[in-house]
Amino acid sequence: MDAIAPLIAASVNAGTPLMLAALGLLINEKSGVINLGSEGMMLVAAVVGFAVAIETGDTSLGFAAGALVGMLLAGFFAWLTVWLGANQIATGLALSLFGAGASAYIGIDYVGKSLHGGNYGVPLLKDIPFLGPALFQQHPMVYLSLVLCATVAWFLQHTRPGLVLRSVGESPSSAHALGYDVRRICLLALLFGGGCCGLAGAFMSLVYTPMWVEGMVAGRGWIALALTTFATWRPLRVLLGAYLFGGITILTYHMQALGAPIASQLLSMLPYLATVLVLVLISRNTNWIRLNMPASLGKYFNPNT
Amino acid sequence: MSRKFMRAALAAIAAAPVLALAPAANAVDQPPLKVGFVYVSPIGEAGWTWQQDIGRREMEKRLGAKVQTQFVESVPEGADAERVIRDLAQQGNKLIFTTSFGYMNPTLKVARQFPDVKFVHSTGYKTAVNVATTNARFYEARYLAGILAGKMTKSNIAGYVGAFPIPEVLQGINAFTRGMRSVNPQAEVRVIWVNSWFDPGKERDAALALMGQGADIVTHHTDSTAVVQAAEEGGKYAIAYHSDMKKFGPKAQLAAVTHHWGDYFTGKVQEVLDGRWKSDSVWGGIKDGMTALEGYGPAVPADLKQFVLDQQAAIVAGTLSPFAAPIVDNTGKVRLEKGVLDDNALNKMNYYVKGVAGQLPSK
Numbered sequence: 001m002d003a004i005a006p007l008i009a010a011s012v013n014a015g016t017p018l019m020l021a022a023l024g025l026l027i028n029e030k031s032g033v034i035n036l037g038s039e040g041m042m043l044v045a046a047v048v049g050f051a052v053a054i055e056t057g058d059t060s061l062g063f064a065a066g067a068l069v070g071m072l073l074a075g076f077f078a079w080l081t082v083w084l085g086a087n088q089i090a091t092g093l094a095l096s097l098f099g100a101g102a103s104a105y106i107g108i109d110y111v112g113k114s115l116h117g118g119n120y121g122v123p124l125l126k127d128i129p130f131l132g133p134a135l136f137q138q139h140p141m142v143y144l145s146l147v148l149c150a151t152v153a154w155f156l157q158h159t160r161p162g163l164v165l166r167s168v169g170e171s172p173s174s175a176h177a178l179g180y181d182v183r184r185i186c187l188l189a190l191l192f193g194g195g196c197c198g199l200a201g202a203f204m205s206l207v208y209t210p211m212w213v214e215g216m217v218a219g220r221g222w223i224a225l226a227l228t229t230f231a232t233w234r235p236l237r238v239l240l241g242a243y244l245f246g247g248i249t250i251l252t253y254h255m256q257a258l259g260a261p262i263a264s265q266l267l268s269m270l271p272y273l274a275t276v277l278v279l280v281l282i283s284r285n286t287n288w289i290r291l292n293m294p295a296s297l298g299k300y301f302n303p304n305t
Numbered sequence: 306m307s308r309k310f311m312r313a314a315l316a317a318i319a320a321a322p323v324l325a326l327a328p329a330a331n332a333v334d335q336p337p338l339k340v341g342f343v344y345v346s347p348i349g350e351a352g353w354t355w356q357q358d359i360g361r362r363e364m365e366k367r368l369g370a371k372v373q374t375q376f377v378e379s380v381p382e383g384a385d386a387e388r389v390i391r392d393l394a395q396q397g398n399k400l401i402f403t404t405s406f407g408y409m410n411p412t413l414k415v416a417r418q419f420p421d422v423k424f425v426h427s428t429g430y431k432t433a434v435n436v437a438t439t440n441a442r443f444y445e446a447r448y449l450a451g452i453l454a455g456k457m458t459k460s461n462i463a464g465y466v467g468a469f470p471i472p473e474v475l476q477g478i479n480a481f482t483r484g485m486r487s488v489n490p491q492a493e494v495r496v497i498w499v500n501s502w503f504d505p506g507k508e509r510d511a512a513l514a515l516m517g518q519g520a521d522i523v524t525h526h527t528d529s530t531a532v533v534q535a536a537e538e539g540g541k542y543a544i545a546y547h548s549d550m551k552k553f554g555p556k557a558q559l560a561a562v563t564h565h566w567g568d569y570f571t572g573k574v575q576e577v578l579d580g581r582w583k584s585d586s587v588w589g590g591i592k593d594g595m596t597a598l599e600g601y602g603p604a605v606p607a608d609l610k611q612f613v614l615d616q617q618a619a620i621v622a623g624t625l626s627p628f629a630a631p632i633v634d635n636t637g638k639v640r641l642e643k644g645v646l647d648d649n650a651l652n653k654m655n656y657y658v659k660g661v662a663g664q665l666p667s668k
Contacts, residue, residue: 006517010510112349114530114553119538209505209531214347214379218504253514257464257495259663264470264498 005134007250012135012142015246017042017200017208020145021224022231022238023152024196028074029228030156031189032169032296035077036092039221040099041194042201045070047107049202050212054113063141063202070198071191073099078190082183085300096221104214114211139207141199146239148196153235165189169294172301182303197221223272230279232292237279245275335371338578340364341398342376343389345405346503351548352528354378357404357427360566367571371578382407387414394419400577402570403427412436423582425573428473430652432584439569442590443473444480444651445620446562448627449598449613450544451484453559454522455492456609457542458485464515465496466508466525466532470666472654474526477562479658480627481524486660495520495662505531516541522559533557542604549600560613561600568594588648592621633659 021038028035045066053062077095080086122143125136156162165185168175172182204220205212223245231237252267260267283289342361344354358376365374375398380389386408393401394415400423403412409429416424416436424436432438454463463485467474478496485492495518497511508527512535515523524544525532530553536543537554545554545561569587576582589595598617601610619625628646633639634656641650657665 003517003519006513010513010517014510108347111347112351112355112530114534116534204506209509211505211529211531211534213503213505213529216505218506250510250514253497253511254518256497256663257511257515257518257520259495261664262666264500264666268500 003254005130007254008134008247009137010250011243011247012138013208013246014249015243016142016145017203017220018224018227018245019149019239019242020141020203021197021200021221022227022242023145023148023235024193024200025224026228026231026233026235026238027152027156027165027196028189028193029297030165030169030233030294031186032172032294032299032301033078033081033186033190034088034092034298035074035095035190035193036089036225037073037077037095037099038193038197038225039217039219040096040102041070041073041197042204042217042221043099043103043215044073044106045198045201046205046217047103047110047212049198050115050205050210051106051110053115053206054110059115059206062206063199066202066206067195067198070194070196070201072194074190074194074197075187077194078187081300082186082190085302088298088300100215107212107214110212111214112211115206116210139203141203141207149235149239156235166294169296172296172303176301176303182301186301197224200224227275227279230276230283232283232289233294234292237282241275241279244278245271248274337371337373338400338574339396339398340372340374340574341393341396341401342374343380343386343393343401343403343405343408344376344378345380345382345407346528347379351530351550351553353547354404355548356564357402357566360570361402363567364570364574367567368574368578372574380408383411387411390415390424391418394422399423400425400574400582402573423577430586432586434584437573437584438586439566440588441564441595442588443562443564443596444476444627445590446596446598447477447480448484448620449617450524450560450562451481451486452488452616453598453605453609453613454481454524454542454544455485455487455489456612457559457604458489458492458522460519460521461489461491461493462518462520463492463494464512464518464520464523465494466511466515466523466527467496467498468502468527469500470498472652475654475657475665476651477526478661479654479656482658482660483627492660493662494660496657498666499527501527503528505529508532509535512536513539524562530554542602545600551600551602556602556604558600558602559605560598560602562596563599564596565594590620591617635659635661 025038048069049062049066052065053059080091081088120139121137126132164180168182168185176182204217227238227241231241248271252270256264346354348354348358361374377389380386390411402425404427406428409426409431412424412426413433416433426438428440429438465478482494499507499511508529508531512523512532516539522542523532523536525546530550533543533545533550533554537557542559543554543557545558549561551558626645630641630643632641
């Protein structure tokens, strides 16, 4: 039992950046725009958040800076794709490549520095045996990400702006005909996506590691993108997928330490395989996917034609 | 530290009269020897490249105006490396240190094109007329670290975060385990491979997993400070690798297995200056000052530290070897019946010794 509590805690910690980024991308894609720049936005946010936290000594400022820089990059992406009609896939890839280089450059002076991870926890609850160390000794951002997940689910299903967002993603021309400003709605959705990717990147460098190294996001931006698709754009499935991925990653380490006779290279494939398998199984109903997938995903909409 | 300083100070005093006479003649006859360095990662504040750069600065300080150094950091092991090495040779560097295993073939290739330039490659096994190799016997300090861990552990479990299951890393794991069990026969070492030299996220998760399974001492053969930091936060002990990481784990660090290149670099540069450079393979240990166990933490009692230092003296004197027979692997097979494991066998090590849990990853 003693070994299980840290396993759960570490899984939640590993899943959080994936969930944060995937929730942002989900809203972003619900508006019909796909942003493949998540990896780049996360990297830049990770280094900027880390630099701000080192200079000011305040991690919450680091998170704010990370979110802000994520939104800035997403805003630029919106200008290129929503207003100028640039190809979304190519622009997104360019943003990811740009982010990898730019973050390495910004981070030159911050390599090797480190923040001291603090002790966090929910008062009272963190002292409960087993449950405390397993669930209630996390960084506040972990609980905020859960609140975010619930909020996104509620926003999409039960609010009018959520409905408008979905209609823009389904049929921008209909939404436009009804008098909604499609471009502005896309911009807001992209900014939200960028902000969430920023928070996820800052979480990596401020809480998860906590330090800055070149390329430290290590593909998590791409995994978050894949998660939104495999989770058929449903927030609760994003949560499940993210924690599952985190959990299996951590579990493979525990299996190695226990001396399981499986090649470590094989074990390192397992999180990807299992997450894809589970999410494919729960969403094998193709009608469901068609129902949830924004019909105009990736298509440019010009309101003047 | 102080001994090194004394040595440097003495050398400076001895050299003073010579230098006082020399500069005028020197400036005309001998321009400074240009020496280039290729680093695999950013210098940062700790780690493999950091130690290489300390060596470079030490060498520069001791040889003063006779050398002029230049370095390129974060050079990936591959096609880029060849370009960087060739570039350094074209810029007039007469001696080039390529400090990572993956530079082996690029170094040899460039060396063939520049026969009048000398090269020193770290941790490789191929030499040429103008290519020497160097490495350190890290496992000697690992053995001492194992003794320390064996005496300090309460749970009798130590955790080891490894990069790749290659001989160099296995030597460390096996020496550590043998050292630990030499003072604590119940001790067990658990290993997690992260399949990366440098991935702080994975290293940290692996350390947390090991501590979650009861390891009260963790160590690593990876490049970041993440394992030491994780131990500090978890209230456990750590043995750092490459550099003294006290700054990252003031309470956690029991000691650090380190490596030092200043003496070796200075010697090699001096050989070129004197015109007596030769290609050789140096594999130096504690005796040669190339690896050490240092940076003892506050948790280590004075008598234990003394005990470890005594063992260290025995290794230096040659009366103690981390890999003396009998060597039994963790399946019970006897790997060496008598004598001491030779360098050839060390370089081919592909098993866990008794006391390491689990199986070596294989297909």
